[in-house]
Amino acid sequence: MNLPLIGRSSAAAADTKEAQAERPAPAPSIADFSTRYRHFYPKVFAYVYGRVQEKEVSLDIVSEVFERAFAKGSSLRSDGAFEAWLFTIARNAVASHWRKEKPAAKAMHSVAWEWELTQHHRDPEQTLLEREQMAILLYHVHQLSQREQEILSLKFDAELSNQHIARVMGTSEVNVRVTLYRALHKLRDRMKSVPQ
Template identity: 30%
Template sequence: MIDSLEDHAIMLKVKSGDVEKLSLLYHRYSRRLFGFFFGLTSDAATSEDLVQNVFVRMLKYRKSYSESGNFEAWAFHMARNVHKDHFRKNKRYHWQEDMADWESHLKETDNREHHMQKSDELNNLERALQALSPAKRELIELTRFQKLKYDQVAALLGISESALKVRVHRTLKELRELYSKVDGKLTDRIN
């Protein structure tokens, strides 16, 4: 809670003209925003660009930040808008694997078999996530990976908290079913 109040105070300073303070918020939020975008796009370069776009917009629209605002919620609201604009311009994403990162990570582990199993599970989860609609992926990304509070996500989406809980429950159920299908197809190929 202290970080939230501190982030709010920093953003109020940015709003009043001390734009250098935005770098503090960048250091605190760029990784989370990158994770949010990567979860939606599966593309590191695109995700980096989108993070930069969020902070450019924060600077541009700093006067719209509310005196009683919550910086975290405002940042993810900006991120959602940046993502929507990007999606409109590019229409779709391509799932990509970065083999260099995968191979270097494999070399770092002592237990290759365990790593391969975890890697397969993560790849299956990624495929299942990509099979969800963009809106459902965003829902999972915000609530599970970015760990935003339900009231914040509900406000971002313009729905009630109870409606959000229903959507999350249904989306998680669909994700489990998709994961089972992906995992089952791979198991069938091996056997």
């Protein structure tokens, strides 16, 4: 007994799938993007500022990052994929910034210690010692490879998980963990010689 087919035939269903695939991606919702912007802005800014260490330049780069993300249709990605994609854009923007800068500008920047302004009743001698230790630490961080610096910045400035760092860097999570361990071990060894 032949029963009539209910619904579409398999050829019609295949045509519908092809038509859906050919449709242009919908524009990102302003509300969705705004929510993601508020959520990810502090992390992206912390990462960029950690790499550039100039507030105004960092603000410009972060603006460029979010402009690119909005223009490329960010609403099509899950939050985890969006975060990795966003930090890839940020990483490329920072690299582009440094390519444009003169090599001398890459040297140690004087870091404005904004957090010190919020500290009340601090002992000037203690503040000076902390500044010196921070300058020595930054010197040693700058002695690490560019890759190690990137991974440390993504971990501690942007506060990304190892999984997200792996996505941004295009490597495995194990590789990120090993690189972090080795970089931190190098820094600990180098800082042991610094008087406390």
